[in-house]
Amino acid sequence: MTALAANQGANSALRRLLQRKMALFGLTLVVLIVGAAILAPLIAPFDPFEQHFDGLSLFGEPLPPDATYLLGTDLLGRDLLSRLLYGARTSLIIGVMANGIALIIGTVIGITAGYFQGWLGSVLMRFTDLMMAFPALLLAICLAAIFQPSIWIVVFVIALVNWVQTARVIYTETSALAARDFIAAERTLGASTARILFRHILPHLVPLIIVWGTLGISTTVLLEATLSYLGVGVQPPTPSWGNIIFENQTYFQSAPWLVFIPGFAIVVLALAFNLVGDALRDVLDPTLRGSD
Numbered sequence: 001m002t003a004l005a006a007n008q009g010a011n012s013a014l015r016r017l018l019q020r021k022m023a024l025f026g027l028t029l030v031v032l033i034v035g036a037a038i039l040a041p042l043i044a045p046f047d048p049f050e051q052h053f054d055g056l057s058l059f060g061e062p063l064p065p066d067a068t069y070l071l072g073t074d075l076l077g078r079d080l081l082s083r084l085l086y087g088a089r090t091s092l093i094i095g096v097m098a099n100g101i102a103l104i105i106g107t108v109i110g111i112t113a114g115y116f117q118g119w120l121g122s123v124l125m126r127f128t129d130l131m132m133a134f135p136a137l138l139l140a141i142c143l144a145a146i147f148q149p150s151i152w153i154v155v156f157v158i159a160l161v162n163w164v165q166t167a168r169v170i171y172t173e174t175s176a177l178a179a180r181d182f183i184a185a186e187r188t189l190g191a192s193t194a195r196i197l198f199r200h201i202l203p204h205l206v207p208l209i210i211v212w213g214t215l216g217i218s219t220t221v222l223l224e225a226t227l228s229y230l231g232v233g234v235q236p237p238t239p240s241w242g243n244i245i246f247e248n249q250t251y252f253q254s255a256p257w258l259v260f261i262p263g264f265a266i267v268v269l270a271l272a273f274n275l276v277g278d279a280l281r282d283v284l285d286p287t288l289r290g291s292d
Contacts, residue, residue, distance in 0.1 A: 016283045026275025033269055037088035045070070046079040048086040048239050055079070062248070062255045072257050074248050084262060087239035091269070094155055094234070095221040101159035102220070103166055103213050107205070110170025115178050115193075115201060121171075128167045136161045140223060144232035154233050158220050166212050173208055177201055207284035215277035218270040225266050241266050 017023050036043065046052070055077025057063060065072045071080040109128065113121035131139075143157040177183065178201070186196050227233030228242025229249075236243055241262045248258035 017279055020279045020282075022275050023279030026272045026279070029268060029272035030276060033088060033265075033272065034092065036085055037092050040082075040085040040089055044079075044082040044085045046082045048078065048082040049237055050078060052077045052079070062251060062258060064255070065257065071261055072255070074244070074258055075251060080244075080258065080261065083239040083244055084241070084265060087241045087244055087262070088265070088269075090151065090234055090238060090240040091221050091224055091242070091266075094151060094158065094224045094240070095217045098155045098158035098162065098224070099213060099216040099220045101155065102162035103209065103216060105159065106163035106166025106212075107170050107209060109163070110167040111174050111197065111201060111205070113167075114171040114174025115197060117175070117178075124167075125171060128164050128171075131161075131164045132168070134161075137223065137226060140227060141230060141232055144227055149232055149235050151234055151238070154224060154227060157227070158223050162216060162220060162223070166216070169208065169212060170205060173205060174201060177204055207280075211277055211281040211284060214273060214280055218273035218277070221273075222266065222270055 052073065055063060055069065055073040062075055062077075063069055063073045069079050069081070071084065074080055074083065109124050113124040113128075140157050140161045143160060144154065147153045147157070183196060183200060186200060224233055224240065225242030225245075228240050229246045231243075231246060234240040234243050236247055244262040245259050248255070252259050
């Protein structure tokens with residue numbers, strides 16, 4: 001009966017989600033971008049690293065969009081569309097992995113502090129508050145500058161600065177759950193801490209974790225793009241949407257498509273995940289279901 005109720009609840013949530021036009025729009029964008037990234041080796045017209053002899057004008061400038069290079073070429077004569085498709089893979093890998101690590105760190109710290117309270121909870125939350133006091137971008141730039149830039153260092157840096165909001169939200173929800181009568185009853189019956197955490201606390205937090213996981217991807221993608229644009233993120237020639245803008249910023253006036261197209265892609269991806277995350281929050285949060 002419990003499994004049946006869970007399936008019915010999941011189906012009901014999915015049905016409410018699909019009834020939201022903006023959620024469907026965001027979900028469609030996410031599917032298209034992720035699909036394009038996965039299929040990049042098949043649909044990219046050129047090698048993203050290849051510098052084409054005919055990819056520059058007679059004056060050595062990037063070519064505008066035409067029949068051969070659909071989105072034009074960059075300052076080295078490489079096809080912009082191909083680099084965008086492969087750059088989507090880089091940005092999404094960093095976004096998903098960094099956000100996943102941040103979500104795990106924030107969830108562990110939030111549950112630990114919220115359930116055990118006392119001096120342990122106070123220490124963990126004061127540390128969280130200390131991390132929140134630092135501007136995330138400034139801290140990320142400092143950490144990225146210390147280490148040798150690479151994709152995995154960028155993942156590590158973004159995860160280190162993005163877990164604090166999750167920890168604070170999970171802590172608040174866990175504290176409220178730990179004070180509920182059914183948790184007190186479990187303690188009275190002699191249930192172990194592990195049983196209470198994994199059988200009662202964590203299942204109640206799953207919808208919240210899903211929502212924050214979805215919303216967090218857009219934040220990590222934007223932070224990766226910012227770090228790469230500032231030159232401390234993903235390093236050329238590996239394409240990412242941020243370093244494509246960084247590499248071509250000198251041609252902003254003469255070849256604006258080199259900046260506007262990847263910039264537009266970043267905005268669309270962030271908007272898509274935000275739309276899906278907002279819809280999931282409205283559907284899964286019982287306090288907001290009255291607005292459906």
